[in-house]
Amino acid sequence: MDLFSKVGYEAAGVAEICEKCGISKGAFYHHFPTKQTVFLELLEKWLADLEAAMEQAAREVKSVPEAFRAMASSMRGIMQVADGRISIFLEFWTQARRDPEVWERTIKPFRHYRRIFELLICRGVQEGSFKDVDPVLTAHTLVSFAVGALLQGVVDPEGAKWDDILPRSIEFFLHAMMKGQT
């Protein structure tokens, strides 16, 4: 993942991967049929870790608004480490339109994230934190915002004080969703 992030997906050849890991090409191909397999597995592991972090954030807090705030804080760290990874994610998104396997493993996870947010928002309505908002619509809106903010943070890190904006945007959303706000 270091190598992919540093030089980009195309330039990171199997020879370079093997050299960096100190393994033979024979050992590499014993485990992975192609470079793409390696990358998709790394990506899946990263997405699974992200999801686990999100779910832990949701479990540990007392209310759904607090869960959203905890996620916003963890997103700032994600943006800092994720730079190279998200950039390769972009390369895969461009491939996903033409390759069903890549699509399945890079685009489909977003449907799952929307579902996690829907359930969280339902819980927020049930616990009395949120007004009677539409969970499907607000989950879509929040995930679209998060995707757009992450992308802009990666491609234009100097374009704004992202660390400052992200938690304040989340407050904007919470203000719109929570009961008793004016």
Added chain:
Amino acid sequence: MDLFSKVGYEAAGVAEICEKCGISKGAFYHHFPTKQTVFLELLEKWLADLEAAMEQAAREVKSVPEAFRAMASSMRGIMQVADGRISIFLEFWTQARRDPEVWERTIKPFRHYRRIFELLICRGVQEGSFKDVDPVLTAHTLVSFAVGALLQGVVDPEGAKWDDILPRSIEFFLHAMMKGQT
């Protein structure tokens, strides 16, 4: 642009472009030093058209909330025609991290869009439509949402009823920003 959208940026060679346009390679290179120049000019024209459409929408309406609604309607059309273009946009975003000229012409426009939104939101506060919201923060939040929604609409067109969600998300934002909402 047809060719780029259909086969992708890499596969669309100068030979194919010339054949499709019925011109000689000599004529091509008389006008453009590289394929990248052609593509960046097409992209710039498209971004300029988008911006003109946004500004016209803002001029023709009586209030800023109406302007946002008009933009949301025009975004639905953009998503339908833009499929191939935005996908190549993604390819350029991945290049932009390593190439300053590409960065200048594909990333910098977003700063400009944010500025347009900031000015519109200021106008909305002045005309009395909006509460005293922070224009910089809300412009960031709206542009991040729009970028994320466009991208997801392009890479996962079947993942949601985007045509339905987009205008309703805009209503969510307007509801949060407008005076006299509960």
